[in-house]
Amino acid sequence: MQFRDFAGNAPIKQRLAAEIDAGHYPHALLIEGPLGSGRRTLARLIARAALCRDTDHSARPCGVCAACQKATPPDLTELGGDGTSLSVDTIRRLREDAFLLPNESAYRVMILAEAQAMTPQAQNALLKILEEPPAHLLFILTCDTRTSLLETIRSRCVCLTLAPTAWEEAAPILTARLPKEDPAELQRAHSLFGGCIGQVIDGVGDGTFRQVLDLTPRIAAAIVAPKEAELLELTGALEKEKQLTAGVLAGLSLILRDALVGKYGGTTTLSTAPEAAAQLASRLTAQRLTALMEQVERLQFALSRNMNNTLFLTRLCACLRQAAGY
Numbered sequence: 304m305q306f307r308d309f310a311g312n313a314p315i316k317q318r319l320a321a322e323i324d325a326g327h328y329p330h331a332l333l334i335e336g337p338l339g340s341g342r343r344t345l346a347r348l349i350a351r352a353a354l355c356r357d358t359d360h361s362a363r364p365c366g367v368c369a370a371c372q373k374a375t376p377p378d379l380t381e382l383g384g385d386g387t388s389l390s391v392d393t394i395r396r397l398r399e400d401a402f403l404l405p406n407e408s409a410y411r412v413m414i415l416a417e418a419q420a421m422t423p424q425a426q427n428a429l430l431k432i433l434e435e436p437p438a439h440l441l442f443i444l445t446c447d448t449r450t451s452l453l454e455t456i457r458s459r460c461v462c463l464t465l466a467p468t469a470w471e472e473a474a475p476i477l478t479a480r481l482p483k484e485d486p487a488e489l490q491r492a493h494s495l496f497g498g499c500i501g502q503v504i505d506g507v508g509d510g511t512f513r514q515v516l517d518l519t520p521r522i523a524a525a526i527v528a529p530k531e532a533e534l535l536e537l538t539g540a541l542e543k544e545k546q547l548t549a550g551v552l553a554g555l556s557l558i559l560r561d562a563l564v565g566k567y568g569g570t571t572t573l574s575t576a577p578e579a580a581a582q583l584a585s586r587l588t589a590q591r592l593t594a595l596m597e598q599v600e601r602l603q604f605a606l607s608r609n610m611n612n613t614l615f616l617t618r619l620c621a622c623l624r625q626a627a628g629y
């Protein structure tokens with residue numbers, strides 16, 4: 304199997320290639336990973352490999368055969384990830400289609416993105432397909448974390464967990480996709496978005512990255528400001544901006560790491576906000592900095608669990624000020 308633009312994740316590539324190069328396609332696959340980690344890219348590559356006509360499976364997807372050339376192959380169904388509901392009715396309709404023979408390929412492939420959006424009823428309807436799948440069916444689910452799905456679904460899937468990319472792995476793809484950006488800036492964005500290429504591409508493209516660079520040092524300073532009002536006002540900009548919030552938390556984590564290293568006399572420039580890091584290092588003890596880092600980690604986890612944003616931001620301000628002892 305050919306992975307082309309899918310960066311990093313060597314163990315997953317080896318595992319998939321070992322199966323697919325021998326002509327074995329898993330009937331139910333669950334790809335988990337954070338936003339922008341390549342879940343959908345990988346799902347589509349596997350789908351394309353299954354639909355490709357090249358007799359050499361290790362060369363699939365070949366990119367040139369009639370099936371690869373089609374923008375929307377008739378045997379590929381993609382659902383979810385675009386805000387549409389994955390209701391029990393949607394899944395029941397999908398089930399009817401699943402049993403139809405493929406039109407022109409050896410397989411019928413169904414990609415169900417953001418599968419965590421399914422209600423338990425919808426998941427149970429899906430289970431009926433996964434329990435006795437027809438031989439021609441390949442089902443690929445993507446989700447943030449497998450624990451958001453029923454155990455009965457998980458146990459019927461081959462699970463793949465995507466890892467963040469290293470800069471060296473991501474660089475060729477990012478510089479090709481964003482040729483006008485300074486590579487050093489892209490590396491900063493890569494670090495800030497936790498090695499998730501999709502987040503870097505979106506964040507640099509839509510201006511989120513710039514906003515994060517602007518906001519994060521100011522928020523770091525406001526954590527230790529005399530009054531809480533400053534922090535509340537700054538975090539107001541994060542309302543309804545989940546990506547920006549995630550970026551700011553990642554940025555804060557880097558500033559705190561720099562501050563902690565600074566506390567012990569070292570210098571790092573992970574955050575590229577040295578003044579903010581130096582200020583925190585001068586105002587807070589190592590214990591306080593460590594407590595803040597732990598708090599940021601907890602907030603990152605809470606954010607990934609789709610907590611109500613207004614409540615989240617109130618909690619963010621209170622938690623950070625408390626951890627800093629203010």
Ligand SMILES: [Zn+2]
Nearest residue numbers: 355365368371
């Ligand atoms: Zn092909």
